[in-house]
Amino acid sequence: MKTPYEILGISEDCDDKTVKKGYLGMVRQFPPERFPDDFQRIRNAYEKIKTDKDRASLELFDRTLPESEELIRELKKISTENRPDEQTLQELLAIGVQQMNVSM
Amino acid sequence: MAKKRPQKKRGKNKSTSIAHLSINQLAKAGQTYLHQGKFAEAIKVFRRLMQESKDEKWAKPLCSSFQGRIDQLVAKGMHKEALVIFHNMETQLPDQALDLHNLHILLLIQAKQTNKAQELFEKTKDTLSREHKQRIEETFAALLLSNNNTLSTLVEKFPPDASLRSQFPHAEKALRCYALGQDTEALESLQHIPFRSPYKKFCMALKGMIAFHDEQEKARSFFDKIDGESPFSALISPYLHMLEDAKERENNKKDLGKTEKQAVQLLLGLDKAKIKFIASLKNNAATPGGFFRCLLNAGTCLDSTILKPLCHRLLAYEPSYLRLYEKKFGSINDEFEYARLQALALEVKNESYQIIEKWRQACAILAKRKKPDDTLKIALIHRHIAGLINVIHGDEHSQRDQREELEKSLTYDPKNKATWLRIHQLLHLAPAEQYRWVNRMLKHFPKEPDILFLGVEAAVRRSAFKKASGLARELLKIDPINKKVRKLLIGAHINHAHKLAHQKKYVLACKECHHASAFDRGHSDQGRIEITHGLIELLQGEEKEGLALLEKGESRYTHQAIARFQVCMDAELLSMPPEWKKKFSTDLKAAVKKIPGKEELLQIITCLMDSNGNKLSAWKKVRVTLLPYVKKGSGLTFHKDELILICQSWHRMCEFALLHAYGKKAAQQWPEVPLFKYYIVVGKSQDGKKRLTGKDIEELEDASHTAMRQKDSATEKLIDDFLDKNVPADFFGGPPMGLLAGLFEEEFFGDDDEKKKPSKEEIKKFFELFGDF
Numbered sequence: 001m002k003t004p005y006e007i008l009g010i011s012e013d014c015d016d017k018t019v020k021k022g023y024l025g026m027v028r029q030f031p032p033e034r035f036p037d038d039f040q041r042i043r044n045a046y047e048k049i050k051t052d053k054d055r056a057s058l059e060l061f062d063r064t065l066p067e068s069e070e071l072i073r074e075l076k077k078i079s080t081e082n083r084p085d086e087q088t089l090q091e092l093l094a095i096g097v098q099q100m101n102v103s104m
Numbered sequence: 105m106a107k108k109r110p111q112k113k114r115g116k117n118k119s120t121s122i123a124h125l126s127i128n129q130l131a132k133a134g135q136t137y138l139h140q141g142k143f144a145e146a147i148k149v150f151r152r153l154m155q156e157s158k159d160e161k162w163a164k165p166l167c168s169s170f171q172g173r174i175d176q177l178v179a180k181g182m183h184k185e186a187l188v189i190f191h192n193m194e195t196q197l198p199d200q201a202l203d204l205h206n207l208h209i210l211l212l213i214q215a216k217q218t219n220k221a222q223e224l225f226e227k228t229k230d231t232l233s234r235e236h237k238q239r240i241e242e243t244f245a246a247l248l249l250s251n252n253n254t255l256s257t258l259v260e261k262f263p264p265d266a267s268l269r270s271q272f273p274h275a276e277k278a279l280r281c282y283a284l285g286q287d288t289e290a291l292e293s294l295q296h297i298p299f300r301s302p303y304k305k306f307c308m309a310l311k312g313m314i315a316f317h318d319e320q321e322k323a324r325s326f327f328d329k330i331d332g333e334s335p336f337s338a339l340i341s342p343y344l345h346m347l348e349d350a351k352e353r354e355n356n357k358k359d360l361g362k363t364e365k366q367a368v369q370l371l372l373g374l375d376k377a378k379i380k381f382i383a384s385l386k387n388n389a390a391t392p393g394g395f396f397r398c399l400l401n402a403g404t405c406l407d408s409t410i411l412k413p414l415c416h417r418l419l420a421y422e423p424s425y426l427r428l429y430e431k432k433f434g435s436i437n438d439e440f441e442y443a444r445l446q447a448l449a450l451e452v453k454n455e456s457y458q459i460i461e462k463w464r465q466a467c468a469i470l471a472k473r474k475k476p477d478d479t480l481k482i483a484l485i486h487r488h489i490a491g492l493i494n495v496i497h498g499d500e501h502s503q504r505d506q507r508e509e510l511e512k513s514l515t516y517d518p519k520n521k522a523t524w525l526r527i528h529q530l531l532h533l534a535p536a537e538q539y540r541w542v543n544r545m546l547k548h549f550p551k552e553p554d555i556l557f558l559g560v561e562a563a564v565r566r567s568a569f570k571k572a573s574g575l576a577r578e579l580l581k582i583d584p585i586n587k588k589v590r591k592l593l594i595g596a597h598i599n600h601a602h603k604l605a606h607q608k609k610y611v612l613a614c615k616e617c618h619h620a621s622a623f624d625r626g627h628s629d630q631g632r633i634e635i636t637h638g639l640i641e642l643l644q645g646e647e648k649e650g651l652a653l654l655e656k657g658e659s660r661y662t663h664q665a666i667a668r669f670q671v672c673m674d675a676e677l678l679s680m681p682p683e684w685k686k687k688f689s690t691d692l693k694a695a696v697k698k699i700p701g702k703e704e705l706l707q708i709i710t711c712l713m714d715s716n717g718n719k720l721s722a723w724k725k726v727r728v729t730l731l732p733y734v735k736k737g738s739g740l741t742f743h744k745d746e747l748i749l750i751c752q753s754w755h756r757m758c759e760f761a762l763l764h765a766y767g768k769k770a771a772q773q774w775p776e777v778p779l780f781k782y783y784i785v786v787g788k789s790q791d792g793k794k795r796l797t798g799k800d801i802e803e804l805e806d807a808s809h810t811a812m813r814q815k816d817s818a819t820e821k822l823i824d825d826f827l828d829k830n831v832p833a834d835f836f837g838g839p840p841m842g843l844l845a846g847l848f849e850e851e852f853f854g855d856d857d858e859k860k861k862p863s864k865e866e867i868k869k870f871f872e873l874f875g876d877f
């Protein structure tokens with residue numbers, strides 16, 4: 001689901017230099033000896049958008065089906081950490097009372 | 105008529121089963137039930153014992169049975185039923201029930217009879233143990249904070265000086281402030297609550313919850329102080345869940361209740377709309393259409409910068425949703441984009457023939473609008489079409505179409521080396537055209553090592569040695585340690601020397617040898633430089649110098665026989681005077697052993713394949729000495745690739761008996777290789793020019809099919825060409841179409857250098873002979 005640009009953390013209007021910079025930055029973060037799977041994903045993304053031709057080719061012919069699971073993960077990631085509302089907290093307290101063991 | 109209600113099937117009345125038991129038996133059964141946790145049965149048994157024996161000793165086990173049953177029902181959430189059981193106990197065992205006010209109050213709270221619970225608590229609080237009182241107050245604290253509508257007046261029922269009432273506003277404010285993200289205010293409110301308070305564990309829980317968002321370890325230390333029996337444990341359970349590691353969290357997710365799960369999602373930052381959206385994705389996004397609909401209904405959950413490209417990508421899978429897409433995000437309004445989406449949709453459906461047509465349409469749209477940015481797109485689409493043609497029709501049947509598309513792409517993107525190389529590869533069956541293509545490539549990429557290398561190889565194949573050496577020298581400037589190029593360069597100089605020597609330009613020929621020596625790095629097989637130089641010196645009459653050079657050259661070979669064979673071959677190629685050739689032939693005879701080694705035989709083959717000029721006639725002069733020697737070599741063990749090279753060499757040298765012998769040996773070892781079967785038949789039929797038998801033709805046809813299956817187009821073509829030229833006219837009941845091949849080959853292959861048109865007389869003769877067919 002993630003586009004190669006998102007994997008390398010760069011914008012879609014990038015040039016070859018930016019792509020390489022993004023790739024090297026990600027490789028530093030995920031070196032192949034420690035994160036082989038992540039590295040492979042990064043490498044594949046880099047190969048797909050390495051040059052202007054690769055980028056144009058991706059734009060024209062890419063028909064990767066987006067995945068809902070990935071979207072859900074993304075949604076969870078982009079959501080800023082929050083806290084339950086007062087009603088939910090009250091409901092939890094009520095549950096606590098109801099579920100409490102009465103024998104002592 | 106009223107419907108008769110079906111009678112309920114009743115189980116065996118258990119009371120009847122204990123009706124006839126003696127007291128001892130009842131006592132035993134009661135204890136067993138109690139131990140087994142069958143409290144309902146135990147109650148019946150002990151109640152009966154109490155009635156039968158009138159002994160008070162059964163009161164205690166009966167009380168335990170009641171309490172056990174109450175716990176069971178509470179655990180199932182059947183609080184009202186539990187309260188009924190407690191009331192039964194009160195009636196049955198009034199003395200025991202007096203000591204269980206704490207249980208009664210808690211049961212009343214859980215059965216939602218909170219006013220009664222509060223009244224009982226007020227009445228009995230002085231009789232309760234400290235521990236029981238704390239527990240009940242803590243439960244009231246949690247109950248008050250849960251803010252059930254029915255509880256609005258409950259807090260006021262407590263005396264004004266009671267901690268539960270006086271501290272409630274601070275606790276309530278703290279909880280509200282936390283929910284609103286006002287942590288400082290929440291902590292301030294908590295400061296009003298003393299350490300010894302019914303809200304003590306609430307304070308711990310809330311401090312932990314506040315710490316959770318910044319320092320999770322600190323949060324854990326607060327949560328550790330709240331035991332699992334506390335009514336506040338449910339409040340912190342989503343936070344404890346979040347503190348687990350991801351894997352553990354995933355495993356324990358199913359243990360959470362609905363509200364706890366919701367709290368967890370809220371902690372993850374998912375508001376209720378997002379939670380709903382995620383649920384709809386999970387249920388409906390299995391198909392592209394379902395996914396599309398979910399996305400369209402995403403509302404505010406996703407920004408349109410995320411939504412739009414996602415929906416756009418899904419259009420390739422669901423082109424029928426285009427209208428919906430345009431309604432939501434506005435018209436695409438781009439003729440090319442519509443065509444592109446349609447082409448992608450056809451690719452998804454695998455509609456082979458229409459895909460190419462649609463891409464061509466898209467290309468035409470781009471070409472018409474003449475935007476400078478579109479040239480690359482056009483080139484890419486042509487390349488894509490070539491790729492699709494290859495996938496649909498296979499490489500061997502669509503080379504021309506692929507080439508056309510790729511050449512079109514080069515007009516828009518001429519610097520794409522990969523495309524140039526791909527066309528070169530597609531031309532492997534048309535050497536003349538391939539050579540012209542290499543020259544075009546060299547003009548575009550004069551400094552590219554791989555293209556220079558292809559140039560050297562092509563020039564050598566065309567005997568354009570001067571050109572080959574020039575290109576090789578250029579290549580060595582870029583890649584000085586390339587051994588293969590060095591070898592090619594030396595070979596080109598030697599062959600050029602041969603050419604010059606034939607023209608009696610001995611000085612220039614010697615110069616070429618000097619050039620070759622300059623690139624010599626002392627490898628054993630490069631003794632040929634000295635041999636050629638020596639022979640040219642001999643041709644000039646410089647006998648002493650020539651022989652010295654020959655000796656030097658020969659000494660660089662590991663096997664003397666091979667060195668002398670090379671001398672004989674080069675002497676033939678240089679058309680040396682007969683006396684020299686005779687001398688060299690005698691020398692070779694003396695050096696040849698009875699049985700060749702594998703290495704020696706392979707060196708002979710390398711020499712035959714490497715040397716240029718008229719090798720065939722040279723070999724024919726030398727072969728008499730070597731024939732018995734190489735014949736015995738067919739008994740040696742070779743690798744598959746080595747045998748292919750050997751067979752190719754015998755084929756090229758028209759040594760059909762040897763080709764048959766080596767081909768047979770190879771086919772025994774690798775029966776699946778069609779090329780060896782071809783060599784057997786060629787060897788057998790061409791040795792003595794025998795006619796092909798029906799069996800031979802069948803075998804060749806089999807081999808051709810195998811080659812086709814193995815996608816070995818070179819072998820397939822080789823066999824088919826051989827069959828065309830050699831199958832007798834009457835074999836298939838028709839004329840030998842091979843005779844007409846020259847007529848149409850140009851039409852099909854467009855290679856005017858390679859194919860020769862038949863003359864009018866030839867065509868006329870053909871129709872005279874086979875006109876009746």
